[in-house]
Amino acid sequence: MSIKYVMESYELLDSPSASGEAVRNALIDVGCEARTIEVRTVEGPKGHTDFVKVWFHGKKGKHGGGTAPTLGIVGRLGGVGARPEKVGLVSDADGAVAAVAVALKLGRMAKLGDVLDGDVFVSTHICPDAPTSPHDPVPFMDSPINMQIANAEEMHPDLDAVLSIDTTRGNRVVNHRGFAISPTVKEGYILRVSEDLLDIMSYVTGRMPQVFPITTQDITPYGNELYHLNSILQPCTATRAPVVGVALTAETAVPGCATGASQVSDIESTVRFVIEVGKAFGEGKLRFYDPEEFERILGLYGPMNHLQTPGKKI
Template sequence: MLKHVLDIIELLDRPQTSGALLADHLRAVQVAAGVDPQTAPAIEVRTVEGDKGSTDFVSLTVPGRRGKLSGGAAPTLGILGRLGGVGARPERIGLVSDADGAVAALSAAAKLLDMHARGDVLDGDVTLSTHVSGWAPTQPHDPVPFMDSPVDTLVCNREEISPAMDAVVSIDTTKGNRLLNHRGVALSPTVCQGWILRVSEDLVSVLESVTGESARILPITTQDITPYGNGVHHLNSILQPAVATTAPVVGLAITAGSAVAGCATGAS
């Protein structure tokens, strides 16, 4: 898995990064594993213009053994890499902290494609989506500045969320706060149709197995599950997908031991 993470970081940490560059890499992963390009899962790239620039949305679905794509009934999981941008040029040079959501989602995509090509196929389909912009704006936020996005959250939701998703994992850098200060990852309570529900015991077990530590739980409030732009304070955009789907959504937060600005470089 680490190999895929390092490969993705190399492709994102450059001014010329693009959705096409990442899609080519994901296709190469499949070819290297021996898959026929004619039968490989399609990787889509869509460039979307916003008021503050443009960004490339990258999405794909890895078919499951009993998933909906093959006529089965196994549920579909959505994995979303949430962020404003992977770079804040020309204001900041280098990969920004906010890029971690995209890194995680694209690395997961590479790993799942590699697994699928080698014959390790999950039961259900997995749809992965994120967006890539090396020239995104920044914005003020308390206690540290955030990354802004070339497109607004409603556009991100429209591009990244599919009605086929039966559950969603939203991965987002969540370092710009003083509520959870731990270097690693944390899990949010499950959010569904306006309700903040109990924390999933199954996901706690997965998190503790992966990290080898006691699970950290991200504290969220009703404000955090309301739409961006409504004038109330949000921890960040990690749970904005819950605004646009009736499926249960869980935030997977990448956290730090101190408050780190989303536009900080050298922080990944």
């Protein structure tokens, strides 16, 4: 179970002094090697935030000369807090809470000898005083840095697939409390939902899997003045690897800047799901997409990676 690490992550980030260095120290305490952790403070147009990145080297991973695929896990958010406007951890923080909990659990597992086959890269950022912004139907959390900076910091060229975890409660199209996954997105194409991911989701939750709808607008970069559900699929604009969103959801529309809205049990299920995906993906037992079908799509319709760009100037 991961509930211990979710609670530790929650308490660690629910503070006006939450920082990347505090997360680094917590990771070292559970057994992560200091050399595998990077913390970097980045200044943006609306303030600064601490990016935290940590590698978990697998038994058959590329860092050790192996061939097992590498999974990236991104905790996507605007900020963990909206101080001084709001006191406490905001709903939008759940991407970071989940990512840090995943890292704490993987660190503990590795220390005990339970090392995954493939390499795993976990990244997120910590900002306890991020701004807010208007959004329909409820306000969003804004971010001190822009999306280009976030993608540059949170992604890595060695990733073979990416899970992007983000609070996705500020809408009326996902009417389910818990978590849901998106179809796989790769190089501008919205592909079919991975059957392997649906299986793992069912095993972890003991329920029918939940899939949230996405549109073409959602997989284009921020800044083009198109409506986006949220930033959950922004990593797909910065990589050729397949990306799947893992959305923490609610039955009602909840503002990203709402406090007291995080559901620890939902985050814990998400953490277990992500770790199980990491196990299966490194073992070569899980596919995010069908490579042969993707090649056929390219042959029939050509590339769609222009959707990964800002688009034409109008």
